[in-house]
Amino acid sequence: MFKVAVIGGSGLLGRALIDELAGQVDWHIASTAFSRPSPQMVRLDVRDSLAVERFIDHVVPDAVVIAAAERRPDVCERDPAHARALNVDAVQMIASAANRHGAWTLSISTDYVFDGKHPPYRHDSTPAPLNAYGQSKLEGERALIETAERGCVLRLPLLYGPIANWSESAVTSLVPAIAASAAPAAQSAKMDAWAIRYPTFTPDVAVVIRQILERHARGETISGIVQWSGDEPMNKYEIAVRLAEALQLDAHLTPQHTPTDATPRPHNCHLASSRLEALGLGRRTPFDTAIRQVLAAFPWRGMTTSA
Numbered sequence: 550m551f552k553v554a555v556i557g558g559s560g561l562l563g564r565a566l567i568d569e570l571a572g573q574v575d576w577h578i579a580s581t582a583f584s585r586p587s588p589q590m591v592r593l594d595v596r597d598s599l600a601v602e603r604f605i606d607h608v609v610p611d612a613v614v615i616a617a618a619e620r621r622p623d624v625c626e627r628d629p630a631h632a633r634a635l636n637v638d639a640v641q642m643i644a645s646a647a648n649r650h651g652a653w654t655l656s657i658s659t660d661y662v663f664d665g666k667h668p669p670y671r672h673d674s675t676p677a678p679l680n681a682y683g684q685s686k687l688e689g690e691r692a693l694i695e696t697a698e699r700g701c702v703l704r705l706p707l708l709y710g711p712i713a714n715w716s717e718s719a720v721t722s723l724v725p726a727i728a729a730s731a732a733p734a735a736q737s738a739k740m741d742a743w744a745i746r747y748p749t750f751t752p753d754v755a756v757v758i759r760q761i762l763e764r765h766a767r768g769e770t771i772s773g774i775v776q777w778s779g780d781e782p783m784n785k786y787e788i789a790v791r792l793a794e795a796l797q798l799d800a801h802l803t804p805q806h807t808p809t810d811a812t813p814r815p816h817n818c819h820l821a822s823s824r825l826e827a828l829g830l831g832r833r834t835p836f837d838t839a840i841r842q843v844l845a846a847f848p849w850r851g852m853t854t855s856a
């Protein structure tokens with residue numbers, strides 16, 4: 550029996566990963582949630598080191614995946630101590646607990662560790678985060694590499710996938726404004742056309758993580774830093790146009806060609822996925838196909854757009 554502990558199984562990525570791993574024969578998956586517990590998940594606050602140790606000691610995993618994080622840049626900017634507790638200290642505590650059982654730890658990081666000025670970025674390019682979120686995730690990477698006796702960091706860009714509410718992903722969070730702009734006599738919605746993103750489908754990332762875990766299970770452990778990214782560059786205005794098409798909405802959208810966010814964000818952090826591709830890993834679902842799956846599974850018509 551190969552045992553995997555998924556910390557943060559209730560999140561956008563965590564849920565897709567749990568779904569993917571459920572199909573593995575002879576694997577036991579133990580997962581945690583924080584504010585959204587379900588009967589299948591253990592409630593765990595990763596800021597509580599004793600609770601983290603108790604959970605890992607109980608599961609005695611072969612591998613630990615850390616998908617719990619504070620991933621909202623504006624929240625990290627306002628409260629760097631909170632960002633540090635989740636994105637740095639918790640990673641260090643979980644990796645220490647995993648070490649006690651010889652478990653291998655995979656921690657998830659972000660393209661925001663880069664400044665976005667010189668893409669594409671390789672796994673060994675020099676990080677230079679522009680905001681508190683990217684800084685905390687970079688420190689979390691270093692905590693993982695320094696603490697885990699056996700471990701790996703997987704960097705990812707903008708994620709989207711099956712959602713529980715629109716705001717779970719920066720892709721679907723555009724929907725309420727798109728829908729509002731399609732109302733009779735509505736004003737046009739301004740959409741950022743400056744920052745270039747590579748939206749990446751969480752079920753595809755879940756396949757990548759499952760493949761990385763399979764390598765570990767058969768003794769071909771991947772170490773250090775790896776990256777995975779979708780391969781379709783888009784700004785938010787272009788994402789919004791494609792969302793409106795998929796939703797069959799006659800939206801009124803205006804591209805905004807200068808950055809508008811209060812929190813500084815990088816221009817283009819395209820992550821090279823070459824290390825994983827060279828190992829024959831990965832799957833990429835085309836954006837237009839994937840986003841239709843996401844929208845079809847979410848009962849949006851007739852709901853308030855702020856749901």
Ligand SMILES: NC(=O)c1ccc[n+]([C@@H]2O[C@H](COP(=O)([O-])OP(=O)(O)OC[C@H]3O[C@@H](n4cnc5c(N)ncnc54)[C@H](OP(=O)(O)O)[C@@H]3O)[C@@H](O)[C@H]2O)c1
Pocket residue numbers: 556557558559560561562563581582583584585586593594595596615616617618619620635657658659660686705706707708709717718719
């Ligand atoms: N979303 C993106 O676009 C994106 C892009 C690049 C990288 N990433 C990285 O990908 C990883 C997964 O992100 P995500 O989008 O899936 O995030 P998410 O949807 O916000 O999920 C965060 C997870 O962390 C859990 N959590 C929050 N506070 C916790 C606490 N105090 N103790 C224990 N668990 C806690 C949440 O549990 P509850 O929901 O039950 O409270 C949830 O399971 C993160 O490392 C993130 O930095 C995300």
